[in-house]
Amino acid sequence: MIDRPQPCAEHARLPVPAGLGRGFVLASVFVCAACGLVYELELVAVASVLVGDSVTQASVVLSVMVFAMGIGSLLAKRLRCHAAAGFGYVEALLALVGGGSAMALYASFAWLGGARVVLVLISFTIGVLIGAEMPLLMTLIQRIRQQDAGGALADLFAADYVGALVGGLTFPFLLLPLAGELTGGLLTGVVNALAGGIVVQWLFRHDLEGRARWRLLAANVCVLLLLIAGSAFVGPFERAARHAVYGGDVRVAVHTAHQELVLTGGADRHRWPEDGELRLFQDGRPVLRGRQAHAVRRALVRPAMTGGPHQRVLIVGGGDGLALREVLRHRDVRKVTVVERDPGLVRLARRDPGLRALNSGALDDPRVRVVHDDPFDWLRDRGREAAVPFDVMVVALPAPGGGTGPKLYSEEFYAVAARALADEGRVALRAGEPGSHAREFWTVHATLRAAGLRPCVSAGGRGFLVARHARPAPPDCGLLADGSAPPRGDPRLPPSTLMHPRYRG
Known part of the structure; x- marks a missing residue:
């Protein structure tokens, strides 16, 4: 397919020298790439907890997202003559969807009973928006100073890959321990919206007409307000979602370095059933029920x-x-x-x-x-x-x-x-x-x-x-609780190893 050339502005009017302008664009690429990878890792982490089977969830998120990135790159071709405005709207929407993705998954799990469909939809949307970034950024950086396509792509991809490295390390070692998944995702969205908004509203402000500029500014402000408001209400949201999942008798809910622990029911086992039977949940999975625990x-x-x-x-x-x-x-x-x-x-x-x-x-x-x-x-x-x-x-x-x-x-x-x-x-x-x-x-x-x-x-x-x-079997070997013989195992079943696990956990 050959695109017909469209009349686009060739050189951008910048408030800074061209070299510094390119540096700002590459810095925005770095920040946006870091935010994009945080969104991916966050989706995998939350889905692994809510849905289980981390290998499958990682495969679904990454495959759907990469496929959607290709679609986003094709769709971005129609925005090349309005690259500045297009990039601004893409980043605003990406900040909103990516920043609120963990909260959306948790809400779907708590009130809709599942998160698989929402996981696929959010992964696809984020992938489309991330895929649209690079063509628009390529157009913007070429409008600052024309250079060969290979050199421009090398600069963009270098900033993109280094940003992805920083985002990948920031998520497990900084965001999760200090802010948690919900707040960390929302704060990442704030950074993403600011990075895209500053580049468009300041560096390429002459590309926007008066009304278009104010509309884009209003969109960025709305996104920032929504993300900040979401951060302020993370605590009440989590409590409401826990009550929807576990019932109204949630007594203890703590996030440790490894999992979420929730205790429901009364603190005194002698008062059951008045206070409700004590139950322990690890990452949403019931692991202990008071009356059956000892047995x-x-x-x-x-x-x-x-x-x-x-x-x-x-x-x-x-x-x-x-x-x-x-x-x-x-x-x-x-x-x-x-x-x-x-x-x-x-x-x-x-x-x-x-x-x-x-x-x-x-x-x-x-x-x-x-x-x-x-x-x-x-x-x-x-x-x-x-x-x-x-x-x-x-x-x-x-x-x-x-x-x-x-x-x-x-x-x-x-x-x-x-x-x-x-x-x-x-x-x-x-x-x-x-x-x-x-x-x-x-x-x-x-x-x-x-x-x-x-x-x-x-x-x-x-x-x-x-x-x-492997010596003589114990006396009770091969007996079930009622003393009957168990069904025969399948001798063809292979063992589970580190390199070939037979379970999906």
Whole structure:
């Protein structure tokens, strides 16, 4: 397709020398690229929490956005003769959509029951607007001083890529820790709107007629006011969204460095159901329900603790203290190490009266040592030392696909765990229901076997496994809670590894 040349103004009237004007345009490219990458990362982060399956969400966001960028580049061809005004409106709209994207996703999840459709629509819109930037910026920079297209593109792409680097590092190390996803996105939109508005309203002001300039200025001011107002109301918005998701009895909601923790229900378990049953949610996923908590943890812990020596115990995860409580019920336990990555969860389990009542203050027992580290890294580093092995390892994590990354369900993790066990040591874990989630369950089974462990279906409850070194099986191996034999696993199922995970987490 060959475009007919259109009559456009050739040289811009700038308030500064041409070299300085080019510098301002390249600076705006840098800022806009940084903001654009923040929008992408924010969409992936929020969608991974609200929808789950981070790999799929990242693929959806990036593929839809890149496709939309191509469409935006084609649409921008019609704006080349009005490049300054077009760039101003594109940046204003991008600041509004990108800055409010996290809030829009959260609102859709809370009040519409899902965020997938909104995620695709926002990704597409942001992609179109980002794709329209480069053709318009190419036109503007050529109007300042004509140069060969290759040189102009090299300058623009250099500023764009460096800005993307800064945006990619700013999001996890500055915006998230200091402002959070919602406020961080809105503040990024403010920066984006200012960067685009200053370039057009000041540097290329002579390209705009009187009314056109005032309309664009009004649009930029409206966007800035909306973003600033949104930042001021983030707190009430989050509270309203939490009530819509969790009900009106939200009692505690905290953002830690790793997740969002929400407690609902009464602080005193003796007053249930008057105050509502206590429940704990991690990133929107229910992980603890007061009435069932002890029965579930007992089904996980007891078969491993009664199958042999259990003086030294390792608990992976379990920051809520419920699995630890069951372990400490055995009086001959001498030492328990809890490896919980999130110190915020441990702090909540120690301080909240309802959660502390459930775990009976187990985290403060003198036999307990709490380590805040990644379990895989901690076990691997420990394996390089001549450390005393553990008699029992309790993996107090959700079943695969329940919010925990696939790394802690890989063959490599179980192999490292096996090296930390004594000769008669056991591993207890939740593998999922063998009926409704049979493939996940038997994949865990196959992964344990590949790591040199011999798993069996725990008699403590359906969906739990107990594994030990590949020697004769425990007496209760192969029995379900009711004493019946489990369905046969599929011997063709391959194990899950770091390089080929079989779960989507």
